[in-house]
Amino acid sequence: xxxxxxxxxxRVSYTLLSLVASFTVCGILLLIVGYNPLSVYGIVAxxxxxxxxxxxxxLAKATPLIFTGLSVFFADQAGLFNIGxxxxxxxxxxxxxxxAYYFSTIGLPPFVSIILxxxxxxxxxxxxxxxxxFLKAYYGANExxxxxxxxxxxxxxxxxxxxxPFRGPGVTAKTNEIPASYQLPRFVDVSQLNLGFVLGxxxxxxxxxxxxxxxxxxxxxxxxxxxxxxxxxGVNVRKETIIVFLISGGIAALAGSTEVLGVHGFYxxxxxxxxxxxxIAVSVLAQGNSFGVLIASLLFGALRSGGSRLDxxxxxxxxxxxxxxxxxxxxxxxxxxxxxxKIRRRGSSKKKEAIDG
Amino acid sequence: xxxxxxxxxxxLICIGMPLFAGGSGEKTSGGNRIAVMYGVGGLxxxxxxxxxxxxxxxxxxxxxxxxxxxxxxxxxxxETFLREFALSGDYTLIISAGSDSADALNKVAGEFxxxxxxxxxxxxAQDNVISVTFKxxxxxxxxxxxxxxxxxxxxxxxxxxxxxxxxxxxxAGWEAGARYADPDIEILRMYCGGFQDPVTAKEMALQMxxxxxxxxxxxxxxxxxxxxxxxEETGNYAVGVDSNQNPLKxxxxxxxxVRNFKPVIYSILSDSFDGNVETGLRNVGIAEGAVECTFDxxxxxxxxxxxxxxxxxxxxxxxxxxxxxxxx
Numbered sequence: 294x295x296x297x298x299x300x301x302x303x304r305v306s307y308t309l310l311s312l313v314a315s316f317t318v319c320g321i322l323l324l325i326v327g328y329n330p331l332s333v334y335g336i337v338a339x340x341x342x343x344x345x346x347x348x349x350x351x352l353a354k355a356t357p358l359i360f361t362g363l364s365v366f367f368a369d370q371a372g373l374f375n376i377g378x379x380x381x382x383x384x385x386x387x388x389x390x391x392x393a394y395y396f397s398t399i400g401l402p403p404f405v406s407i408i409l410x411x412x413x414x415x416x417x418x419x420x421x422x423x424x425x426x427f428l429k430a431y432y433g434a435n436e437x438x439x440x441x442x443x444x445x446x447x448x449x450x451x452x453x454x455x456x457x458p459f460r461g462p463g464v465t466a467k468t469n470e471i472p473a474s475y476q477l478p479r480f481v482d483v484s485q486l487n488l489g490f491v492l493g494x495x496x497x498x499x500x501x502x503x504x505x506x507x508x509x510x511x512x513x514x515x516x517x518x519x520x521x522x523x524x525x526x527g528v529n530v531r532k533e534t535i536i537v538f539l540i541s542g543g544i545a546a547l548a549g550s551t552e553v554l555g556v557h558g559f560y561x562x563x564x565x566x567x568x569x570x571x572x573i574a575v576s577v578l579a580q581g582n583s584f585g586v587l588i589a590s591l592l593f594g595a596l597r598s599g600g601s602r603l604d605x606x607x608x609x610x611x612x613x614x615x616x617x618x619x620x621x622x623x624x625x626x627x628x629x630x631x632x633x634x635k636i637r638r639r640g641s642s643k644k645k646e647a648i649d650g
Numbered sequence: 651x652x653x654x655x656x657x658x659x660x661x662l663i664c665i666g667m668p669l670f671a672g673g674s675g676e677k678t679s680g681g682n683r684i685a686v687m688y689g690v691g692g693l694x695x696x697x698x699x700x701x702x703x704x705x706x707x708x709x710x711x712x713x714x715x716x717x718x719x720x721x722x723x724x725x726x727x728x729e730t731f732l733r734e735f736a737l738s739g740d741y742t743l744i745i746s747a748g749s750d751s752a753d754a755l756n757k758v759a760g761e762f763x764x765x766x767x768x769x770x771x772x773x774x775a776q777d778n779v780i781s782v783t784f785k786x787x788x789x790x791x792x793x794x795x796x797x798x799x800x801x802x803x804x805x806x807x808x809x810x811x812x813x814x815x816x817x818x819x820x821x822a823g824w825e826a827g828a829r830y831a832d833p834d835i836e837i838l839r840m841y842c843g844g845f846q847d848p849v850t851a852k853e854m855a856l857q858m859x860x861x862x863x864x865x866x867x868x869x870x871x872x873x874x875x876x877x878x879x880x881x882e883e884t885g886n887y888a889v890g891v892d893s894n895q896n897p898l899k900x901x902x903x904x905x906x907x908v909r910n911f912k913p914v915i916y917s918i919l920s921d922s923f924d925g926n927v928e929t930g931l932r933n934v935g936i937a938e939g940a941v942e943c944t945f946d947x948x949x950x951x952x953x954x955x956x957x958x959x960x961x962x963x964x965x966x967x968x969x970x971x972x973x974x975x976x977x978x
Contacts, residue, residue: 346737350730452843456813463753464772464815465725483737485730557726562812563690563844566724601731604720605685605738611720 304580308625312592315620322616323609333609340602341595347602349484353556355594356486357382357565359493360548361572362579362586363500368436368541369576370504372517373534377425377440378545379569380447384421385414385546387451389553390468390560391459393475403474407554411492414550415543421447422542423535430531436538444569455562466562477555489551494587496544501583513537545569574622593618682715682742682923685735687728689748691845692721695872697892698845698909702747702770704893705911709919715742728754736762743768743780743922749816755779766927768918770911771816773931780928782914785935786816786891787823788967789907790867791974792943793889794827795963796905797865798835799956800887807838807863809854809877811845811870818978820869820891820907826975830963838863848876855880855888865889865904878902887950896947904950907943914940936968 320330341351361378368375389410396406424443428434452466461469477488504510516523516533524530548568553560571593578592579585600614624630686706688699699721706717718741720731728751735744736758744765746755749772759767759776766778773781797806808824810817821839828835838858842851851873855866859880866881867889868874874890875898881888882902890896890906914934921928934940943960945952966972 449843465750465753466812466814467753483733552726557729561726563725566722566727601720601734605718605734 304582307628308578308580308585311624312621314630315617315624319613319617319620323613328607328609333603333607333613336602336606337596337599337614339599340606341599346484347598349481349486351591351595351598352490353484353486353594354597355590356490356493356555357548357552357568358571358575358590358593359490359497359587360551361545361569362575362590363493363496363572363583364541364545364548365572365576366579366583366586367500367544368537370517370581371513371533371537372520373426373429373537373541374437375422375425375440375538375541375545376437376573377422377443377447377542377569378548378572379565379567380440380444381418381421381542381545382549382552382565382569383447383451384549385418386549386553386564387454387459387468387560388414388417388546389550390471391454393471393554394461394469394559397472397475406475407477410554411547411550414546418546418549419539419543421546422538422540426535426538426542429538430534436534440538451560451564452562455560459560461559467557468560470559471554473558475554476558477551479555485556487551487555489555492547492551493590496547497583497587500544500586504583509533509536545572548572571618574618577622577625580625682713683740684715684717684743684745684919685741686717686719686745686747687731687735687751688719688721689750689845689871690722690725691872692723693719695846696895696898697871697874697890698771699747699871701893701909701911702745702915705915706919708912709916713916713919713923715919715923725750725754729757732758732767733761736765739765742766743919743927745770747771749814766922766929773933776929778929780918781931782918783931783933784909784941785933785974785976786820786869786907786909786941787826787974787976788935789909789941789943790820790823790869790891791827791830791967791972792960792964793867793905793907794824794829795831796827796943796952796956796960797824797867797889798828798831799959800904800952801835801864803862803864804832804834805836805838805862805864807840807855807858807866809851809858809866809868809870809873810839810841811873812843813841815977817841817869819976820867822975822978823907824867824869825978830972836862842870842873842876845871845873847873848879850876852876852880856884859884859886867891867907894944894946896945900947900949902950903948904952905943905945905948908941910940910942913938936964 323330323333340347342348364378365375392413393410425436425439428439429436456466459468461467479487512528513533516528575589575593578589596614600611603609604611691699693699693703722728722731732754735741745768747770752772755769756774756776759779763778769779769781773783808821810821825837828837840854842854851870855877858866865887866877868877869891878888878899882899887904888902890903892909894906894908896903896906
């Protein structure tokens, strides 16, 4: 076993331990409140994995999280914080909603329309991401705060657009319905799972390849590890900061775009129940690994999907899932807690390492 | 080794406790069962959603049925929840609360023609849907009438959740009532953008009070709580809607334009459980006892002469002598 492998293994075992710890802690919470944690987890599992419909639902719920998680992850690799995924998602969503309908009215071929919409959404999200990136690069503005505040700007801008100029028929504020052939195809009629999920996986692979094999990706990683070292070795940090935010914003926008083109068929006010913020948790859980984003999204998607079953089939409110997600993030983000649990194991694993190495 | 024991003990407790406690969270099924999908504000809004919940719980005292509900966090989730309710096939009725669920409901109701749905607060053309709409404009007409006569500044305000038909019905009644009492009254109008945003609503209310309004009505679900706070802080008055919100801040909330869900919900449930589902629209107002303007629980002094005038006006609205506009 080489050292890299050991590092990877310890990271995986560490993440798994965090998950077990958070499920245990939340189980104890449930006990204190007076519920049977096993039956509650059973309901969650049934709601997320119990039937082919629920599995598809979990995957569908995971789709936007893959994109928003990847967006936050991308910025994180450069040592930057993109809290604006939520706003970028909305901007991407409304762009797709407006253009997909427009393209269908002028009779563009559906395939071309879908590709154009995804591209335009990516660009719109990139523009939204450009603002914090640019302000950070040239004026030293805190990207955390700027990107977060832009969420509100995006939210109200989209609300205006969908309530007045681009409002479609119906009582709800939403855009005109996009004809079915101009939507991302679904795999099965009843499930909201659509081609967006595959696009999400492709995006994960693309980001993985970008960081592993391109010079730009290497530069961005260097910047994230040690900003000063990056400057000294000749990385143009300003330029890279802007590039990172352009791409990060674009990826987040694809979450909105696939929701609009694949799930709803229109942009609806209040499009996201916090996918952008869940993306932050996904990125934390991913532990610096692109494929970790995929796995973390699947986990959170499954939890979300199981959570709605909780509402229906038990007295436990679905908000419990939020507690559970938060516990996961807390355990992952505070390594010391897990280290305390692992102290005993470390001695033995060190010995092993010496032998294997 | 000690730590290992602790962990083991915790795991054992987790598995063992429920055997003794027996506190399973699972519900049992059987007989009639209804599902309710609440509006985005969720339960605890002291308004629309709580009102429906109370009506259902009240109905449970005399009718025998199980009651499941969900509280979606975004409008975009409505369709999924409704479809899941329908797919399960467990429910006699699926109740969808709030006009913003109308589009999702129409879509899902079309997919499941055998399933009966109830749509509260909006009309649906589907054959398998019972729609209930309230003539809120009648109760807000009365509230606007009282507000205009009670205002000392000659300026009142209204904060709506969104620029949509249902909310504008509330506002239309309020403005018409105020103008009926005083054609020269100045009426400020704003939309706070959502049913669960008391912070924005409070800011808007503070602005309105600063601009001279002294009585503001909120037609914004849970956001209305922000208006009450603003009124309390500035020493002005507010008007509640949907449920009787007067007791929340008795010294600040002058009156409430109330919807009474109990008779409507009860009759729908008991008819349906008896097998007589009557789909179609039920548009209910003052004449049906479904809406009213109430001072109960408020400590704000309203002139007796105004209250007397209100009784007359109420009678005229009931008899249709005054026709209240339902849209702006």
